[in-house]
Amino acid sequence: MFEVTGLRSGYGQSEVIKSLDLTVGDNETLAIMGRNGMGKTTLFKTLVGLIEARDGKIALNGEELTKEPTHKRVASGLAYVPQGRMIFPSLTVLENISTGLETVKSKRIPHDIFDLFPVLHDMRHRKGGNLSGGQQQQLAIARALVSNPEVLLLDEPTEGIQPSIIKDIAKTLNDISEMRKITIVVSEQILSFTMEIADRLMVIESGKIVYEAPRSECDEQTISDFLSV
């Protein structure tokens, strides 16, 4: 269980996340929807520790992570796929995946990662910076997965990716959720994508959760209204 209570964070004078609560169950996929500038990325960066929380609590299976530095949170079971993917451009595909092995004992890349992402095997000796956007997204997910996380945090995985590949990513995420039984928290703006993967949807607006519903009871029109400017 991944629990966030009363979380506040921001940059300098401005507070972006304002007392936010969320709880994600084991093997649940939670989608956090919201327009640009509503605090999705700030929330994710705070969860993983790249921005310090000003108040509140972040806990994974009862273990409090709020004061831990980023690398220790990763060791505790969080994995992060940032917005814009942020793969290491000057490292090869194999080296990029290897960096994800930092917190696990064996430094050998498990081969099942290439069953999920066959294209990465074909490209394994290429530099990460020379892959297409969709391939980089797969690489970023692969890099996060090899650390055997309990919670996978994905910040806008469809941003800047062509529609046909978005469908592939949705299928991959469903496969990952089913095979690895991990918890996924994903931020998104594309509703059709989230409706394919999420068990539950939330809407974030100005740093607060303003709507929440399981997928089956979800009112798509209401969410669309939140997402449109």
Added chain:
Amino acid sequence: MDYSMQDLMAIFAMQGFAGLSFFSVLLLMALGLAIIFGQMRVINMAHGEFMVIGAYTTYVVSEVMGGWGSWGAEYYILFAIPLAFLVAFLVGMVVEVLMIRHLYHRPLDTLLATWGLALIMQQVFRSVFGAREVSPSTPSWLDGAWTPTPMIYIPLNGLFIMGLTLVVTLGVVWLMYRSRWGLRVRSTMASREMSAAVGINTRWVDRLTFALGCGVAGIAGAAFTMISSTGPTSGTLYIVDTFLVVVFGGAGSISGTVVSAFLIAQGQSILEFFLGSSMAKVLTLLVIIGILMLRPEGLFKSKVRR
């Protein structure tokens, strides 16, 4: 000024070899700086002083072991090299903790701070070892020359320094490109945030990277004692050339550093014979400025989109 063809060949061979000794020390210095400046973007003006730490360590080891009889005087250098690395490495680590880590992303401040550090270190050297230059005695097995033809005279200590440089260079390449530690360094330099987000303790990576760069400078210092005597300000003679090598080679590229150290050392050494050292320096600098105008990223730039 008439040189026969044979004279010219011998001059080229001997000046070329003198250049190779210079190249070796320059490369060892530049490797350390390429790690620190190229990877961490820290302009370490005290890098020359870390070389001097290695040189003084070598001197102290030679004095101590020289007192143990002829065995010590003959083989002190084999102990001095790892010790020079270790002392410079540890001092580098302390400097990183006390100073450098507060100055990441502030390149101009690091420049000033490390320059101040260089002055402090020079004064410490002066207080401890005195202003006079010191020089450890060369072991007899390195004292002499290899003379393949009567006109060519190649000093053995030069050969030793070259061998040392080769070993250290290969070691650095292995560390950076084949080891887990190198992967951490390269990913941290590509993106500090993202490296933390895959679980890398980036503070330790910074600390060890800086210390390793300083340690390699310490080895350069041990080699330096064989071609020159050591004084408190010996480091300042090398710092400009070393930065030149790193920038000319393309910051962050080890192969670029090797090629550029070779070109600069050889260019200066051969030109020196014909033009004198000042003109040789001027000419080398002009050529480098010209090349950097055409290729601002240095000789070797990485070809990936970012």
